[in-house]
Amino acid sequence: MHMANELLSVPVAAGTLAIAGAGLGLVCRKARQIIASDKLALMGVLGAFVFAAQMVNFQLPAMPGTSGHIVGAVLLAIILGPHAAAIVMSSVVIIQCLIFQDGGLLALGCNLINMALVPTYLGWFLYKTVTAGRPGSGRIYLGAMLACVIALEAGALLVPIQAGLSGVLVVPFSHFLVTMLGVHLLVGLIEGLITLAVLGYLQQVRPDIVAGHLPGKVRLSRKALLATLAVFTVIVAVGLSLIASGLPDGLEWSYAERPDQPDFKPIVTNEDSKVAAVDDFQAKYSLMPDYSIRPSKLGRAPSQRSETTAGWTSFAGVVGSALTMAVIWLTARILSRRRPLNA
Amino acid sequence: MHHAYIDKFAYQDSAIHRLDGRIKFLVVLVFTAVVISLPRTSPAILACYAVGPFAVLVWAGIPLGFAVKHILVISPFVLVLALSCPLYDKTPVTVLFGPVTWRTSLGWMRCFTILGKFVVTMLALIALVSTTRFNDLLAGLQKLALPRLLVIQLGFLYRYIFLLIDRAHHLLRAKAGRKLRNLGVKTELRLAAAMLGSLLIRSIDSAGRVNIAMQARGFDGNWRTISKLQIRPADLLFAAVAACFLLALHFLIRPVLR
Numbered sequence: 147m148h149m150a151n152e153l154l155s156v157p158v159a160a161g162t163l164a165i166a167g168a169g170l171g172l173v174c175r176k177a178r179q180i181i182a183s184d185k186l187a188l189m190g191v192l193g194a195f196v197f198a199a200q201m202v203n204f205q206l207p208a209m210p211g212t213s214g215h216i217v218g219a220v221l222l223a224i225i226l227g228p229h230a231a232a233i234v235m236s237s238v239v240i241i242q243c244l245i246f247q248d249g250g251l252l253a254l255g256c257n258l259i260n261m262a263l264v265p266t267y268l269g270w271f272l273y274k275t276v277t278a279g280r281p282g283s284g285r286i287y288l289g290a291m292l293a294c295v296i297a298l299e300a301g302a303l304l305v306p307i308q309a310g311l312s313g314v315l316v317v318p319f320s321h322f323l324v325t326m327l328g329v330h331l332l333v334g335l336i337e338g339l340i341t342l343a344v345l346g347y348l349q350q351v352r353p354d355i356v357a358g359h360l361p362g363k364v365r366l367s368r369k370a371l372l373a374t375l376a377v378f379t380v381i382v383a384v385g386l387s388l389i390a391s392g393l394p395d396g397l398e399w400s401y402a403e404r405p406d407q408p409d410f411k412p413i414v415t416n417e418d419s420k421v422a423a424v425d426d427f428q429a430k431y432s433l434m435p436d437y438s439i440r441p442s443k444l445g446r447a448p449s450q451r452s453e454t455t456a457g458w459t460s461f462a463g464v465v466g467s468a469l470t471m472a473v474i475w476l477t478a479r480i481l482s483r484r485r486p487l488n489a
Numbered sequence: 490m491h492h493a494y495i496d497k498f499a500y501q502d503s504a505i506h507r508l509d510g511r512i513k514f515l516v517v518l519v520f521t522a523v524v525i526s527l528p529r530t531s532p533a534i535l536a537c538y539a540v541g542p543f544a545v546l547v548w549a550g551i552p553l554g555f556a557v558k559h560i561l562v563i564s565p566f567v568l569v570l571a572l573s574c575p576l577y578d579k580t581p582v583t584v585l586f587g588p589v590t591w592r593t594s595l596g597w598m599r600c601f602t603i604l605g606k607f608v609v610t611m612l613a614l615i616a617l618v619s620t621t622r623f624n625d626l627l628a629g630l631q632k633l634a635l636p637r638l639l640v641i642q643l644g645f646l647y648r649y650i651f652l653l654i655d656r657a658h659h660l661l662r663a664k665a666g667r668k669l670r671n672l673g674v675k676t677e678l679r680l681a682a683a684m685l686g687s688l689l690i691r692s693i694d695s696a697g698r699v700n701i702a703m704q705a706r707g708f709d710g711n712w713r714t715i716s717k718l719q720i721r722p723a724d725l726l727f728a729a730v731a732a733c734f735l736l737a738l739h740f741l742i743r744p745v746l747r
Contacts, residue, residue, distance in 0.1 A: 182712030190645020343682030457585025
């Protein structure tokens with residue numbers, strides 16, 4: 147899931163951009179030593195493949211009407227190795243940002259870390275660890291499955307953390323975290339199944355492609371499928387019961403104890419005076435006098451005059467901007483009508 | 490397929506299109522950072538900031554309907570997060586907006602601000618992408634110290650992406666023509682795997698042919714372009730205007746709108 151600009155503060159965005167840039171620089175340097183120039187076209191085309199593969203939807207098990215698609219990070223890491231896969235996935239994320247505007251320019255650093263660098267390296271590491279030695283098909287199954295689930299969960303885990311660090315989170319951190327992890331548990335399960343199915347297909351049809359990376363035979367048997375679904379059902383059930391017990395507390399906490407909870411200061415936004423504005427309204431102290439707390443709550447009317455002017459200023463700002471845009475649009479229109487005459 | 494035509498306007502010609510990609514990229518980056526760092530509960534000022542990307546889009550001759558439609562396509566994730574704000578922040582506020590006054594909650598203000606920032610920053614990004622050819626943008630980014638390997642990778646990716654998306658559509662159409670009902674989890678999964686696998690094999694094969702063709706033409710891992718990047722007076726003028734716009738909003742409008 148793409149991080150959005152709006153969930154980040156500028157320092158966090160700059161920090162993650164710097165980390166992602168440094169990481170990517172390192173990966174590129176490393177890859178430059180390993181990857182021959184005849185692999186460059188392959189990497190580029192596989193990046194395009196990731197996009198195309200995301201068009202291929204399929205029915206999700208147990209949820210009629212919804213469909214899923216592959217993310218591809220772990221599949222690429224298994225086929226290409228982690229460095230090349232990291233570069234391919236990074237380029238995919240950059241194109242998603244620049245051409246398709248998925249995730250903003252400032253969130254690019256976060257997205258690179260969450261969706262390209264962490265999943266490929268972590269996924270590859272897990273897959274290699276589990277399938278070390280001479281594994282049977284069960285261990286390969288387990289390895290790829292674990293790699294997909296944990297790699298995607300790790301990426302998903304980072305989203306609320308980055309948003310929390312930015313202090314933009316209005317949704318309580320725990321709720322956001324649980325939602326992200328829950329959704330991505332499902333995404334990871336589907337990713338694992340489809341990655342395994344594709345690996346199995348490749349091994350059947352073009353064994354040369356996966357020769358070095360798939361030590362045993364991959365088969366997606368009914369038994370394995372059922373076992374996986376059973377394990378996931380248990381995980382989801384346990385997770386749900388944990389959340390169910392924790393939820394009311396979390397809600398109460400976020401409403402009742404917010405002002406004196408240091409953890410919750412960011413939720414009310416960074417400007418401290420806004421916290422004050424919530425408690426005792428003072429139009430002139432507030433950073434946004436155009437929106438004022440309902441005066442009846444405190445039983446005293448704030449100075450009506452300053453409030454009204456503030457309301458009118460913001461009105462003037464919006465209307466003025468709209469007028470400016472209209473003027474720009476009209477000018478451009480008139481100019482473009484004239485252009486053929488001048489030419 | 491809407492994605493295939495995302496940057497179709499980048500190949501038009503206008504004063505904005507002719508500007509240097511680096512300058513445009515940096516301006517959009519700074520603009521985004523400034524908009525994101527605006528206070529989180531006052532949507533009014535965002536309208537003023539929207540004037541900038543709006544002007545660029547209009548002057549570059551990009552249809553506004555295209556930008557709006559595209560913003561709608563990419564909005565779901567942000568929309569969900571923005572709409573969850575009113576659920577969690579119910580501090581009542583009274584909004585005075587010119588002649589109208591209404592009572593609402595701080596969460597709604599925050600929701601509108603998030604959506605407003607999203608729209609404004611995305612307008613800026615769309616303005617950048619649909620006025621700059623991707624190759625020029627890449628050349629500019631390389632000048633801005635993007636690693637060369639990544640530039641090559643992005644160049645290849647951009648070159649083949651629409652080709653492979655087309656191919657995926659052929660596969661999907663073939664499937665739709667043959668598959669008439671839901672086939673159950675395992676068969677569906679196997680079907681998807683076969684489609685993805687054959688797409689992957691075809692990609693790898695065509696990459697091999699691309700590689701042979703490029704090596705026959707002397708490709709040695711270096712990306713050579715004939716585009717000469719030059720900062721011209723027009724670019725400096727654009728940067729100056731953008732800087733004036735941001736500074737004026739920051740020092741003149743923002744204190745008033747507070």
